[in-house]
Amino acid sequence: GLSEKLNAAFKKLRGKGRLTEADVREGMREVRLALLEADVSYKVVKDFVAQVTDRCVGADVLDSLTPGQQIVKIVNEELTALMGGSNARLTFASKGPTIVMMVGLQGAGKTTNGAKLAGLMRRQFGKRPLLVACDVYRPAAINQLQVVGKQLDIPVFEMGQADPVHIAEEAVKYARDHGNDMVFLDTAGRLHIDEALMDELKAIKAAVKPTEILLVVDAMTGQDAVNAASAFDEALGIDGVLLTKLDGDARGGAALSIRAATGKPIKFVGTGEKLDMIELFHPERMASRILGMGDMLTFIEKAEQQYDEKQAKKLEEKLRKNRLTLTDYLDQMEQLQNMGDLSQIAGMLPGNLGKQLDASQIDEKQMAHTKAIILSMTPLERENPQILNASRKRRIAAGCGLQVVDVNRLLKSFEMLQQLTKSMSKGRFRGIPGMGGM
Ligand code: GDP
Ligand code: MG
Secondary structure, eight states: OHHHHHHHHHHHHHSSSSSSSSHHHHHHHHHHHHHHHHTTTHHHHHHHHEEEEEEETTTHTSSSSEEEEHHHHHHHHHHHHHHHHHHHHOOOOSOOOOEEEEEEETSSHHHHHHHHHHHHHHHHOOEEEEEEEOOOOOOHHHHHHHEEEHTTTEEEEEEBBOOHHHHHHHHHHHHHHHTOOEEEEEEOOSSOOOHHHHHHHHHHHHHOOOOOEEEEEEEEHHHHHHHHHHHHHTTTTOSSSEEEETSSSSOHHHHHHHHHHOOOOOOEEEOSSSSTTTOOOOHHHHHHHHHTTHHHHHHHHHHHHHHHHHHHHHHHHHTTTOOOOHHHHHHHHHHHTTTTTHHHHHSSSSSSHHHHHHHHSSSSSHHHHHHHHHHHOOOHHHHHHOOOOOOHHHHHHHHTTTOOHHHHHHHHHHHHHHEEEEHHSSOOOOOSSTTTTT
């Protein structure tokens, strides 16, 4: 998939201590291929890669301590920007019910996701939605809406096979009279965009003046989804996109191209068949998801803000000489602590990295113990942990009110950290345990 391909490209970049412009260009060639394979449109890929390359070949990136990481960060920022930056929300009407018109091709997921969205609005904002059956051409469509409405306990307005424009108007009146502050119009779709469909949608739009026209597109259809988005936007004007079936093995291309192709934001994503499987779309989270790195970038940013460059260099030097001491360990602990809630930070690390940071180091209480133990050592002991014999350990334990087993546990973690750093001291080291090999 896209994540694997991108990660393979970044791994190469991170594997090198220093990067040249040629390295970056080679890496970007792989990024470009990965995006094209993921069905991101050609123009979007071209512009994206040009923009990223431009930022990456600058001296501030290439000469930085961690060029590989900087590049990943830049790619993440540009992916986020490509998808619209911050997350876009649904607009609510200032007067009268908010009318959301769900439009899209047949099978995109209008009926199910309209209902899901109604449920979400009720959960999140205490709204009282009404679902409206405006897809009158297939008898099963009305029934399907009634079934999902029943499952969610949301009322459904239907008038059989009457004129959809008339149904929409009557539904809005009904909503006003019955205290429904949101109306979801489930409109008809076709297999292909045609004039009859667009005319009908335009007539509904003109009649009820929807607050939001949400285009529902199937992420699995890749470039077709993007073409549909452009066509609907040109003919009808859309306010946002609901991208469905993101749980399938969608290649990710649609999410990346839609904003660039239409200028309209993705507002929600459908992530499964069940009626609660809908989420607000967060560009930065989607970017991280595509990069397969959890909220890793948030973590890098935090670390960078907190981590003093000079100190990092000193530590790097020590690691080169393989002389990591308990004093450094204590410094590292404090750096980590300064970054805020540790369990939260551990959660931001992707799987195996999170595990590398031994649970005992993450636990704040354990960390207080660790600090207490190190502070009970003499400077000589901190610099030369190998001299810690049984009697010294007993003295230290007594000094901090803990047990010898606690001292031993700390020494064991420290030893593990040394092993870890030894194995990565070939590359450049950023300072936080477990992050050097990123
Ligand atoms: P419509 O023709 O646009 O109204 O599409 P439907 O709402 O009837 O959905 C078509 C099919 O897609 C149904 O089988 C849905 O259960 C399925 N579907 C909709 N959204 C999602 C989603 O987010 N994930 C998955 N896996 N299936 C979905
Ligand atoms: Mg439908």
